[in-house]
Amino acid sequence: KEKVEITKEQQALMKIITDAYNRHQIPQDVAKKLLQDQYSAEENFLLLTEMATSQVQVLVEFTKNIPGFLSLDREDQIALLKGSAVEAMFLRSAQVFSRKMPSGHTEVLEERIRKSGISEEFITPMFNFYKSIGELHMVQEEQALLTTVTILTPDRPYVKDQQAVERLQETMLDVLRKLCVLQHPQEPQYFARLLGRLTELRTLSHYHTEMLASWRMNDHKFTPLLCEIWDV
């Protein structure tokens, strides 16, 4: 049985990423709003727009703290952000949704998301994903590293120096793999399950493109930042 050990450097790397991940949370007031105002579909849509916009800002700030990210080609940095924005949004949503909330809050949250103009065909896979992430009971280091691995996906559109991104991603995957073994010793397949969620994420982001089309048909407005990052 190989002895898995996280090196000093890997420990430092994990601390930088986890601190950044925790520092760049969505302002609580936005999340709290979901639980306060009235319930019209329009109102719910606006709240989700606000939350998603704030999450993109959080994502950009978080990404700057990934060691090595700012040394990548500048255009590749943009390509990685645009290419991972939707997946990062779904991942963050799943983490927010599966977080322990005061009783009844999760139900209200679910209700508002269901009543925000998203068509039923997307609601089901979305909530299945939230549940499948929740069941993993990831520790915050795993959440931060999983988001980092998602951002550092080499085969996003328009990435020129894929090798450079691959090297960074492999560094993060190695730490994540060791962390999973140490955090879930009874479950040797845990790391593989985690990576399986990334495949599910890609499927969800295809749904997202269709979600946007259906919203735009009903003349829903997005913020300039969301239009920019989603190319709409």
Ligand SMILES: CC(C)NC(=O)n1c(-c2ccccc2)cc2c1CN(S(=O)(=O)c1cccs1)CC2
């Ligand atoms: C935490 C943030 C990042 N989550 C979020 O904004 N959510 C959440 C969500 C899930 C769990 C807990 C709290 C919120 C559900 C949905 C979104 C956004 N999208 S969107 O980006 O397509 C959108 C933007 C504008 C109109 S629709 C639709 C679905």
